[in-house]
């Protein structure tokens with residue numbers, strides 16, 4: 001009996017936190033490929049989704065995660081409907097805005113289909129569309145966003161040194177930073193709806209001075225590599241979840257940049273930074289999120305199969321797949337067999 005005690009204790013907690021939603025036997029997932037790479041300079045990241053599929057992502061999900069109902073939404077494409085729009089120091093602004101608008105609608109549709117939306121990028125600028133769409137679908141600004149990344153992606157076009165949009169999505173999304181974007185031509189459809197109170201970072205280790213100042217001024221929750229080394233990944237992911245979701249009742253959006261991992265684990269990415277997460281730490285993050293039962297959407301971004309040797313690419317694809325299958329219940333060791341997946345209901349949608 002002794003060895004079951006921790007499980008029972010966990011189950012007690014679980015029932016305490018979530019008790020309203022009807023049981024759902026099968027985890028419903030919607031997979032969307034977003035081969036967008038104009039948020040940065042290196043070609044190849046648009047091939048990420050196709051290579052993840054060729055490496056067996058969907059088979060692995062079915063093999064390793066038990067009963068899943070996977071709907072394949074295929075490859076996302078968009079029309080550039082604001083070709084004349086531009087702002088200074090933000091490359092391909094018109095494409096980023098056009099893609100974000102249509103991607104937001106698509107993610108909204110998938111979440112409204114009552115599926116956990118798994119978006120395969122693409123560069124990290126697609127986080128603008130996926131998070132905006134997730135919030136729209138729930139008609140609730142209080143989703144919790146866990147941004148797992150070596151970088152804070154908090155630059156605006158006025159502070160970026162590269163002009164690359166993949167370093168700006170969090171600044172674009174944050175309500176508190178809206179005034180730092182005096183004009184966003186072509187983005188009249190867009191209202192920033194994410195408060196940084198609902199955000200936590202894990203894995204940071206390359207943060208610009210401006211981003212650092214913003215994080216401190218706004219009191220953004222972040223757990224950098226120092227915290228992970230000092231407290232361990234289990235304590236860090238618990239603290240991150242508590243900070244952005246103190247009552248444990250929000251749907252969670254994880255935006256996972258593969259460059260959060262150490263380049264030894266995931267070398268094929270555009271902006272690698274040494275001293276990063278081990279693969280097992282990345283897996284642990286997603287297992288912990290899975291166990292909450294409240295994963296609503298996940299992005300896997302910045303896998304670039306045109307960077308590095310064949311073995312580098314294989315290693316990176318395999319790492320990304322391990323992390324994704326953890327998010328959908330791969331590591332079930334500690335989980336009660338009949339544990340249910342429970343998400344908050346989608347408001348205003350029946």
Ligand SMILES: [Mn+2]
Nearest residue numbers: 124149153257
């Ligand atoms: Mn990123």
